[in-house]
Amino acid sequence: MQNTDNTTVERELELNLVLSPERAVPVPARLAYRTDDPYAVHITFHIGTDHPVNWTFARELLVEGVFRACGHGDVRIWPTKVDGRSVILMALSSPDGDALLEAPSAQVSAWLERTLRVVAPGTESERLGIDDGLTELLATTVIADELWLRDPWPSEESQDGEL
Numbered sequence: 156m157q158n159t160d161n162t163t164v165e166r167e168l169e170l171n172l173v174l175s176p177e178r179a180v181p182v183p184a185r186l187a188y189r190t191d192d193p194y195a196v197h198i199t200f201h202i203g204t205d206h207p208v209n210w211t212f213a214r215e216l217l218v219e220g221v222f223r224a225c226g227h228g229d230v231r232i233w234p235t236k237v238d239g240r241s242v243i244l245m246a247l248s249s250p251d252g253d254a255l256l257e258a259p260s261a262q263v264s265a266w267l268e269r270t271l272r273v274v275a276p277g278t279e280s281e282r283l284g285i286d287d288g289l290t291e292l293l294a295t296t297v298i299a300d301e302l303w304l305r306d307p308w309p310s311e312e313s314q315d316g317e318l
Contacts, residue, residue: 161189165188166265168185168186168263168266184198184199184201191282193214193274193283194214196212196214217267221243229248232244242257243257244258245257
């Protein structure tokens with residue numbers, strides 16, 4: 156059964172855009188998780204322009220990245236320590252360029268825990284209502300099949316029509 160009560164779990168935090176081993180620039184960001192898009196996490200970076208930068212990727216990838224290096228291609232995530240602080244590094248690649256972002260582990264982990272309480276791992280598909288959609292689609296198909304099987308041009312011999 157599709158769950159229609161949509162919830163959003165958000166967290167504002169400050170990330171660091173790593174420019175070099177010695178230099179990083181703070182970047183305000185918002186983490187968002189929506190129950191109507193249960194497999195994804197959304198990160199919005201406010202980089203001082205009129206248009207924020209949005210990234211969307213699998214929640215599972217971020218969950219795994221808290222504990223070990225994961226991902227390939229456009230999104231790679233791994234935990235590490237910087238100056239004695241636990242952080243999560245996110246390497247993001249796009250046609251517009253590459254970015255290495257450093258996020259505070261404790262804040263990201265606490266936010267992820269909230270998302271996992273809202274939609275437990277393995278139950279995401281229940282949020283999509285796929286079973287309800289399939290049932291509706293198949294019911295429509297059965298009706299269409301019954302209409303298709305009827306004789307569209309009843310004749311004197313036909314039992315369906317009155318001629």
